Amino acid sequence: MHLSYRLLNSCYSVGDIMVWARTKLTIWDYVFEPIRHLKITYSGKNADKFYKKINELVRTVFNVPEGYVQEKNYKWEKDKDTIRFDVQWEVNKILDQFTFIRVDIDLVGYAIKQGDSTEGKAAIRIAPRLVTEYPQDTVWQQNIFYEIFRRLWHTAIYHKKRMEYLDLAKDLVTSFEAELKHFGEEQSQ
Numbered sequence: 001m002h003l004s005y006r007l008l009n010s011c012y013s014v015g016d017i018m019v020w021a022r023t024k025l026t027i028w029d030y031v032f033e034p035i036r037h038l039k040i041t042y043s044g045k046n047a048d049k050f051y052k053k054i055n056e057l058v059r060t061v062f063n064v065p066e067g068y069v070q071e072k073n074y075k076w077e078k079d080k081d082t083i084r085f086d087v088q089w090e091v092n093k094i095l096d097q098f099t100f101i102r103v104d105i106d107l108v109g110y111a112i113k114q115g116d117s118t119e120g121k122a123a124i125r126i127a128p129r130l131v132t133e134y135p136q137d138t139v140w141q142q143n144i145f146y147e148i149f150r151r152l153w154h155t156a157i158y159h160k161k162r163m164e165y166l167d168l169a170k171d172l173v174t175s176f177e178a179e180l181k182h183f184g185e186e187q188s189q
Contacts, residue, residue, distance in 0.1 A: 023137055029130040029162070031101075031169045037127035038173070040180055044188035047120035048083050048111040051076075053183050054124070058091050061176045062103070068092045083111045083118065093172070099132045099162060101169045103176075124180060128173045130166050 030036050042050065058069055073088040086108045093101040104127040111120030140146055 023135075025134040025136055027132040029132075029166060031128040031130060031166065031173055037104075037125050038177055040124040040126075040177065040184070042109075042122045042124075042184045042187075043120075044184070045117050045119060046111070046187045047109050047122040048085060048118055049187065050107055050109070050122045050124065050180070050183070051085060051087060053180070054087075054089070054105060054107060057176055057179050058089065058105070061179060062091055062093050062101075062172055064091060064093050068094070081113045083113075083120070085109055085111075095165050095168070096161075098134065098158070099130065099165055101128065101165070101172070102131050103128045103173065126173060126177060128169055130162065130169050132162060 032038070058064070059066075068091065070090045071087065072090050073086065075084075075086040077084040087106070089103075089105040091101075091103040091105065093103075095101065104125075106125040106127075107122060108125075109120055109122035111118035134150060135141055
């Protein structure tokens with residue numbers, strides 16, 4: 001299992017339940033270690049319809065409110081007969097006060113109009129991670145005794161919970177991937 005410890009000096013906050021701190025200890029676990037992301041490629045009819053389907057599936061499969069889905073990049077270019085698209089989402093599913101699932105989704109492709117439908121290609125990249133954050137703002141949180149206690153609690157008690165969250169993340173991402181593949185198969189018929 002890959003653990004990377006990083007101190008972040010940012011005001012990143014996903015919500016009121018999550019850790020809000022200027023400085024925090026962050027543990028990232030790739031959901032499908034050693035694979036860091038999944039890739040789906042599609043070639044066929046209506047490749048541009050994946051945009052709408054991804055938006056729909058993010059909310060139904062991950063069951064997250066609107067505010068926890070951010071469209072980080074949106075580029076949609078329409079020429080006379082061609083549509084080019086490049087869209088990136090960041091999805092955050094809060095699990096408890098310290099841990100959340102972060103899924104970055106990229107959709108890149110093009111579609112060429114042919115009558116009433118389009119023909120094209122789409123590539124979808126799904127990068128899921130389990131993120132645990134511990135605040136490090138106060139003098140107490142930076143104290144060596146606090147760190148000893150936090151590490152003992154993390155390894156003895158919280159590690160098992162994080163492994164359950166990792167299994168949940170695998171299930172959610174696998175369902176999301178399967179739904180996208182099913183949609184692609186429907187489009188090519």
